Amino acid sequence: DVKVTQSSRYLVKRTGEKVFLECVQDMDHENMFWYRQDPGLGLRLIYFSYDVKMKEKGDIPEGYSVSREKKERFSLILESTSTNQTSMYLCASSLGPSRGANVLTFGAGSRLTVL
Amino acid sequence: AQTVTQSQPEMSVQEAETVTLSCTYDTSENNYYLFWYKQPPSRQMILVIRQEAYKQQNATENRFSVNFQKAAKSFSLKISDSQLGDTAMYFCAFWDTGNQFYFGTGTSLTVIP
Numbered sequence: 001d002v003k004v005t006q007s008s009r010y011l012v013k014r015t016g017e018k019v020f021l022e023c024v025q026d027m028d029h030e031n032m033f034w035y036r037q038d039p040g041l042g043l044r045l046i047y048f049s050y051d052v053k054m055k056e057k058g059d060i061p062e063g064y065s066v067s068r069e070k071k072e073r074f075s076l077i078l079e080s081t082s083t084n085q086t087s088m089y090l091c092a093s094s095l096g097p098s099r100g101a102n103v104l105t106f107g108a109g110s111r112l113t114v115l
Numbered sequence: 116a117q118t119v120t121q122s123q124p125e126m127s128v129q130e131a132e133t134v135t136l137s138c139t140y141d142t143s144e145n146n147y148y149l150f151w152y153k154q155p156p157s158r159q160m161i162l163v164i165r166q167e168a169y170k171q172q173n174a175t176e177n178r179f180s181v182n183f184q185k186a187a188k189s190f191s192l193k194i195s196d197s198q199l200g201d202t203a204m205y206f207c208a209f210w211d212t213g214n215q216f217y218f219g220t221g222t223s224l225t226v227i228p
Contacts, residue, residue, distance in 0.1 A: 045215065
């Protein structure tokens with residue numbers, strides 16, 4: 001089975017601090033995604049990447065950046081956190097569309113609280 | 116852009132009963148896939164069931180089945196013989212065979228013993 005591992009399960013930060021969330025998948029998936037999950041809003045796409053060093057903005061990229069230096073690793077960076085970034089962050093991966101039917105596989109999530 | 120709507124924020128069902136979660140979507144695509152994902156409390160999101168739009172037959176996975184109405188753009192999930200472990204958030208999702216997936220806002224299901 002595909003495994004998607006997120007480096008931090010729970011984080012508490014102060015406003016203005018930098019946060020680095022790392023996500024690693026072990027099944028050679030082309031696509032990787034970062035979502036933000038908030039009650040009543042569902043999952044909102046922050047950024048996704050379809051190849052190494054490639055990234056695309058999702059629906060809510062403001063205040064975030066990403067890095068994909070290796071195929072298996074996709075990092076979400078919050079350069080200067082604010083309280084409105086308190087949320088659950090979900091990483092996911094999938095095969096590229098050229099490789100047939102796609103299914104998203106999720107990590108366990110990283111719950112960030114910004115004080 | 117594709118949109119996915121789940122109009123039931125919360126639902127409950129008695130253990131062993133049947134419950135149906137609703138999902139509608141909007142797209143101009145003809146080839147796409149629909150999914151139901153389950154997120155148990157404090158646990159990882161997992162795939163429940165998948166439907167390919169070009170298949171008329173409704174997908175079934177054990178106690179989980181879908182009612183896929185392509186013309187109506189409706190994709191409901193039926194859970195039969197509900198169990199306590201079915202308590203979770205359920206998300207309907209859409210994939211247009213490109214790079215992105217689109218999610219509804221979720222339905223929180225509670226199974227009552």
